Amino acid sequence: MDNVEYFCHNLVEQQPVNGTFLFTKTRHLFLQSGKDWRAYGLRNKETNRIIALIIFNRKGRKMFSPLRAPFGSLQIFETIEQKEIDNLFYRIEEDFKMLGILSCQIKNYPEAYGPLATRLLHHATLKLGFKCEEEVSSIIQVEVRPFEKKISISQRQKLKKSEKRFVHSQTRVSALKNVYDFISESRKERNQSLSMSFRQLKKVVDRFPKDFLLFQVADEQHIAAAAIVIQVNNKILYTFYYAHDRRFNKISPTVMLISGIYRYAQDHQYEQIDLGTSMVNGGINRPLIQFKKSIGGQPSIKYIFDKTFS
8 A cells, every 4th residue: 555654663651652452552551661662553644544553562672562461462443455564564573673672472352352453463473483372262242132141041040049139239449459359369269369469450440440340249248249340442341350259159140240241331332341361371261261151252362472583
């Protein structure tokens, strides 16, 4: 395309080049690291609008997209041809070599977020010899039909039992500590841990209070299940952390928890609910992915691309 030009520059917080996902907005990037961000992309020469964008952080002689976030990667904002993306990544690799970079990693979002961008990225990176690993996430497509119609019969029965006993509610962000502690303790019961400390999470929530939602299922005495949900953008909700109390295993209040989040998504015109990864120790957690499938989640590949430069 004759009207497309390549650009690269060091990213400055005061002059943002924002992506459409929370994790690719400049303010979030500079929470991950206060320096060494480099933006690469394609721009329409006539309109000056960005067509494609990917942002890396430099750590020593390594490049990461993202540095510390669920994903970074390539975003596409207008129609673009494969050859233009191929050329973009060829130019990125040339710049890396000039900078003395030895390796890079690109952690992509679930394919369901952007099938076209994922396909263009996959082709361009493999053409340049990147290695590709796959993780599996699960995505619930938000539709007009109710949540009950999307889930298995057995999960529907558990949902009815939970609804007779508990109340679903959205909680204020000021209750973050209580919700975090509940999820953390529930994970510890299963010998699991959270990827962020409360202090680390609060730092992000304080910067983006409107992008974090808290939900819980509880009776008058106990929280049965709770979730910390991130608004990735105006179309996608991401269940960042969620868990339920083991004493309620038989009725699985998580189903009611997700049901309430689904209703919230319907009411606010979201299109997808990302239930997160179903990986453990580098492999697929089959029971977990089956559970997510039973509550309407469909598997979606999440690619990780790596390359070491000679």
